[in-house]
Amino acid sequence: MKLQNLVLKNFRNYSHLDLDFSDTLNIIYGDNGSGKSNLIEGIYILALTKSFRTNNDLNLIKNNEAKCSIIGNIITNEKTTYQIDLDNAGKTVYIDSDKVTKISDFVTKINIVLFNPLDTRIISDSPAFRRRMLNIEISQINREYLNLLSDYNKLLKNRNAYLKQLLINGNSSTEYLDILTRKLVENGLKIHLIRKEYIDKINSYISDIYRNIFEYGELKINYKSIYTNKSMDKMLEMYQKNYRKEMNYSKTLFGIHHDDIEILLDGHNIKEYGSVGQQKNSIISFKLAEVLIIKSVKNEYPILILDDLFSELDNTKINNIIKMLNREVQTFITTTSIDKVSKDLLVDATLYQVKDGVIERNDTNGK
Ligand SMILES: Nc1ncnc2c1ncn2[C@@H]1O[C@H](COP(=O)(O)OP(=O)(O)O)[C@@H](O)[C@H]1O
Numbered sequence: 001m002k003l004q005n006l007v008l009k010n011f012r013n014y015s016h017l018d019l020d021f022s023d024t025l026n027i028i029y030g031d032n033g034s035g036k037s038n039l040i041e042g043i044y045i046l047a048l049t050k051s052f053r054t055n056n057d058l059n060l061i062k063n064n065e066a067k068c069s070i071i072g073n074i075i076t077n078e079k080t081t082y083q084i085d086l087d088n089a090g091k092t093v094y095i096d097s098d099k100v101t102k103i104s105d106f107v108t109k110i111n112i113v114l115f116n117p118l119d120t121r122i123i124s125d126s127p128a129f130r131r132r133m134l135n136i137e138i139s140q141i142n143r144e145y146l147n148l149l150s151d152y153n154k155l156l157k158n159r160n161a162y163l164k165q166l167l168i169n170g171n172s173s174t175e176y177l178d179i180l181t182r183k184l185v186e187n188g189l190k191i192h193l194i195r196k197e198y199i200d201k202i203n204s205y206i207s208d209i210y211r212n213i214f215e216y217g218e219l220k221i222n223y224k225s226i227y228t229n230k231s232m233d234k235m236l237e238m239y240q241k242n243y244r245k246e247m248n249y250s251k252t253l254f255g256i257h258h259d260d261i262e263i264l265l266d267g268h269n270i271k272e273y274g275s276v277g278q279q280k281n282s283i284i285s286f287k288l289a290e291v292l293i294i295k296s297v298k299n300e301y302p303i304l305i306l307d308d309l310f311s312e313l314d315n316t317k318i319n320n321i322i323k324m325l326n327r328e329v330q331t332f333i334t335t336t337s338i339d340k341v342s343k344d345l346l347v348d349a350t351l352y353q354v355k356d357g358v359i360e361r362n363d364t365n366g367k
């Protein structure tokens with residue numbers, strides 16, 4: 001999957017941008033605040049209709065303008081034009097000039113993997129943040145997963161409400177609670193197995209990727225879940241033992257809604273053990289593993305975006321990453337400076353210089 005061309009009209013600090021991209025490596029460089037992440041954000045929104053750094057779409061419209069547009073041609077077996085228009089009244093999306101009413105039809109079409117410096121929050125933030133990330137990533141490759149999750153959340157709500165009712169009414173029969181619990185566990189077990197399979201797949205790639213960048217160290221994702229190695233019956237038994245406690249809290253205390261992952265470097269949690277650079281590389285490795293998973297499931301590489309890749313990394317690691325990137329994957333890298341990259345790694349890259357919302361393509365390829 002390749003983004004052939006992108007047009008931005010009154011988007012962020014771009015009045016009018018019309019740019020062709022290379023099928024392989026695109027490196028976008030320019031000073032801080034020049035518009036590198038804005039460009040990346042435009043590509044991301046073209047794929048997912050939402051930004052990764054604002055919830056308020058109106059921020060995306062260039063100051064003092066009433067509307068903005070993002071238009072891009074995506075090449076797979078065929079060429080498709082995607083367009084997103086945004087104004088006060090909301091968002092309108094088009095595929096080949098036809099208005100799309102179901103956003104879910106739109107967002108599953110363009111596959112994109114983004115690394116952004118904010119992603120190191122995967123390490124520092126709460127378990128809820130990590131679960132959200134997992135959910136987004138798994139739902140890109142598994143259509144059934146989102147339905148299972150939404151069913152689970154409904155069951156959870158009902159079960160919590162019923163626990164509260166039992167506490168208030170002092171009802172001694174747990175017949176209906178048994179039914180709700182069984183449904184919750186059936187559903188939870190399915191979600192658990194999908195998450196486990198996904199993390200197993202990540203683990204089959206991530207350590208090699210990490211070592212290619214960092215040259216040493218064993219990286220592994222550890223999936224923490226109450227369901228681990230437990231059968232349906234075992235789970236039911238555990239719930240039943242804790243009914244009283246759950247009633248007192250009026251809350252379902254166990255389940256996949258408490259799942260978490262941790263990133264282990266040489267067996268230690270990287271949150272407490274790893275340097276800033278190691279943490280960043282672990283997340284980059286995670287994202288690169290995701291690229292391979294998408295390829296294995298969809299039989300097509302996604303578009304890879306590495307925003308602000310070089311900050312906090314030394315030259316060796318930067319060059320290792322660029323060396324390792326598969327040139328079959330269309331890749332976008334943004335950076336403040338290309339001086340850290342050795343010239344021979346830039347021969348197949350196309351360079352773009354950003355200055356205040358204007359981009360110049362430099363076809364001399366760093367030569
Ligand atoms: N809606 C907007 N209209 C005009 N300029 C904007 C808008 N939103 C952000 N900007 C400007 O975009 C710049 C930030 O661009 P960004 O792409 O994040 O920079 P970087 O190149 O460092 O990644 C800032 O100068 C900011 O003022």
Ligand SMILES: [Mg+2]
Pocket residue numbers: 036037038308
């Ligand atoms: Mg930026």
